[in-house]
Amino acid sequence: MADALFWIGGGLIVAGAMLSVLGAAGVLRFPDVYTRIHAASLTDTGGATLMLLGMGLLGPFGLITLKLLLVWAFIMLTSPAAANALANAAFGSGHRPRIGNFQIMGEDKATDAAPESAGKERA
Amino acid sequence: MTAPVLEASFALNVALLLMLVVLAAAVVWTRSLLAAILLMSVYSLVSATWLMVMDAPDVAFTEAVVGAGISTIVALGAILLTRGEAVRVSWKRQVVPGLLAGLVGGLLIYAMSGLPDFGDPASPANSHVGRAYLETAKRDIGAPNVVTAVLGSYRGFDTLGETVVILAACIGVALMLGFGPRATLAPPAGAPGDHHVVLRVTAKMLVPLIILFALYVQFHGDLGAGGGFQAGVIAAVAIILHALVFGLRETTAAIPPQAARAVAALGVVVYAGVGIVCIVNGGGFLDYDHLLTPQIEAMIPAGLLGDPDKPHHWGQYFGILAIELGVLMTVSATMITIFYGFAGRTIDAIAAELRR
Amino acid sequence: MSWIATHFNYVVVVILMMAGLFIVFSSGNLIKRMIGLALFQSSTALFYISFGKVSGGTAAITLDAQGAEGQALAAQLDPAYVAQFGVEGVVYSNPLPHVLILTAIVVGVATLAVGLAIAVRVRESYGTVESDEIDAVSRVAAEQAEPAP
Amino acid sequence: MQLEALYVAQPALTAQAPILAIAVPLIGACAAALAPSGRAGWMISVVAAMVSAWMALAVAGEVMREGVILYQLGGFAPPAGIALRVDAMGALIALLIGAVGTLAAVFSGHSLAAEVRPEKHTLFQAGFLLAQAGMVGLVYTGDAFNAFVFLEVSSIGTYALVAAGERRDRRALPAAFNYLIMGTIGATFYVIGVGFLYGATGTLNMADMAARLGTLDQNAAVQAGFAFIVAGLGVKAAMFPLHGWLPGAYAHGPSLISLFLAATATKAAIYLMARFLFEVFPDGAAFGDMFLQWVLAPLGAAAVIVCSLQAVFARELRRMIAFSSVAQVGFIFLGFSLANASGLSAALFYMTAHGLMKAAMFMALGGLAISIGARRLEDFAGVAREAPWTAVAFGIGAASLVGTPLTMGFLAKWQIMEAALAGGRIWIFAVMAAGSVLTLVYVGRIIEVMFFREPAPGAPRAKESPVGVLVPLLILAGLSLWFGIDASLPQQLAQAGAASLFEVRP
Incomplete structure (x- = not known):
């Protein structure tokens, strides 16, 4: 039983870590602010959930479980709100979502630097 | 001397330290101040992790709330009010500073050879006073967290000085930025173009929770990591969050800057007052064993805290509780004052000052 | 080393x-x-x-050395290390x-x-x-x- | 005057006097910050500073009767607890801080009204009292790390106080920033040094440290600890060439802060350095003696010559006096470098003398600054006619600076020179003589302009300082004269302090 819990918990932690790494890759590779926020915030909450679940299985049941639960509630509350605020701020400062097809990777940087021009590329 | 056995966590130690070196190098290299500040914030988080590996949870906690929290906020406020980029320094102007830093570094490397090995339990540092605290803290003070015992009681005078340093910073920042034209930070709710409903709702939920957490940290300091300083910063963060979301006008209506400054001063009064009470009751300054007169001590029910048969150091217990309260007051009020100082100044305020 | x-x-x-x-x-x-x-x-x-x-140490929050947690920590210490420095029970960092x-x-x-x-x-x-x-x-x-x- | 009978307070009060000398200004600072008006803040400041000075006097009397005082904080014996440890030397410096602090607090009533915005007065007084408390703590403490804490208590508020001079002279801002950077580097160097010593000895109590260092082989860590502590405190003490922060901070800060810092801040740091040099690193520290001979003496001599020359060529009056301060620190270090009791005692006496005369000079300039905003030397032409009392008090301070007979400065300088001759260091004697001549040159320039030159036509006319400034100012000038005739009070404390440090040395 304890052995099984160890493996399941460990597996969940590794999965959570993998998800976070994927999120980081998304932040680096996605084309505009909004998709990047999307990548970061979703994988952040998801990864943290998996890891906390794993830790809860590894640790003894009791006060520690309660603390992990509180941490989880806190993350579920703050991380989406932060993502929302970030997107709001980006929108407010003139960044527009890029919609349509992108073939030329080199263009990304140019449009990031000049957010106003992003609107022109709309399909 | 034979080398001590290194643990498995040594690898973690090395990895984290290398990350710190990379971060520091990036700070040296970058010209963007925004990047430098964020890198320093990451640096603080990594070093907080490292401090956990070094068995220093109290310090790690402090480093996380201070380095990654307050320092970052203050520094971001400062670059908003000044400039986001440093001017490039020509390599000629870097030669002499490089030589100076190299000189100090060389001296340090030479000196480090005289230090005991890492992790050596028999080194002078780890065997004299430090070891003695571990053996006597439970007997003298009664708190399981030895760091709290040393901080609050054995070296309580240092902590008083530390609290006074915080008050000095409060006075300093208030003198520099606390007067003159003020800004209001965020637009009032319901203004056109206001999209921050989600943020406001979340913040409304979070502020009381954060303050609750601060109180937990405050009173848990005897048993685990935490104490007045960390709790003070956390409580201040709740207020700062409120100001960021609801605007400075709302927050200063609840906590006026004068009130914040007064609380900061009162915190030191509480701390030093505990010391004076000890003198009045016949002990030395901050000698908590004389904090309570025997009459008062007799009134405390024996079973107030856990086992009634175990002797309790009521003076030490209440003394540390009281001084931690003083620290909480000064630290939280000072952090709020510092935030008010930076947030209350905007470019408009600068322009007004310049016209004056 | x-x-x-x-x-x-x-x-x-x-x-x-x-x-x-x-x-x-x-x-x-x-x-x-x-x-x-x-x-x-x-x-x-x-x-x-x-x-x-201190190698093998733990945070300086004293625990009951005879209790379960204390015993577990003491058991983790390397015997060679214990023999070399004569440490006993739970080791705390300074x-x-x-x-x-x-x-x-x-x-x-x-x-x-x-x-x-x-x-x-x-x-x-x-x-x-x-x-x-x-x-x-x-x-x-x-x-x-x-x-x- | 018999010092043993100097001042006998009630035994219960005497026992607590060392801590009260620190705690009263601390609590006073909080009260001043809470004060409803600038005037109330001023009154609190005067009372707190006065009580601190009174306690320092009680401590000095007790030290003369009983020898070194040990006061345990928190009821724990050192090295586990922190202890205050006051010897005669520390008692003297704390007395200087208390006296100058009290007079400066009285002076601040008028000075702040002229130089700082009214709504900032309460906070300003609070910062001033914190600086005073920090310096007394720095002098009294017997714990190396606690000294760092008090070093910062006395500094962090001061940076902002110096910067508050921007209302009159905006160069105060970069000067204060520079002061902050240098001061923090100095304090951090000190912490690194203490860290090395802690790593080598396992203790932070200075007496315990000294005992353990005596039994230890001198390894690289101890040597580096010594180097970092001396360099760090050297920055705070404005040891040449680490004095870069001082002229700007003194020249552009508000008068109150310039006067208080010039009289006390460097002294407290020098005192702490002396304790490390002569107490913590005892006779075993061969490199300590080498340091005195080959580093401290040449640096002191360089300070005397170079900074006196800079003072001669300075254009602004306050800058001139600030450079002179660095040169005087050089004189003090020359006294240290003799490494014997008479040299140390002379240097201590010199510290006191310099504190009193510089306080008088800066206070006189502060009194003049209330009526005229002059900075350059020429702008002070003929002020002696409009403000004779202020000018006379300035003149007495200046005379003491040069070393005119019948002033305290004369005795002080003569004692160091005598000690140098007795120790066979002719070159130190020569440097001191040359430094005195240079001092005479720039002081002569100032006196000539102030007393014998016609005021420029159309220039703003100075007014005599108000009574609230004249009283403390004349007391300071009077002290410089009084101790020039009967120096027994500072003399005995200085000699007892030097003797107690050297009796352990061969």
């Missing part, structure tokens, strides 16, 4: 100190100098904490450097706040936070006639 392994932490501390000092001395930007100063100050924290670490560094971190943030506040005022008064430009403004002011009180 080679010297590098037993003194690795100290070498890193020296590198961080040099980085901090270099920024303070070389940069002309007041904000950048404050950042360098913060780096320099925080490196002393690493220094103190490094020599307070709490004193932790206390000192708590104080030092607080002093660091106090310095940072006051320094940045002064830098903001410099910007308001001189219109810049670059040392060279401040010097230039001062020089021009000094060459002009004495201002009225």
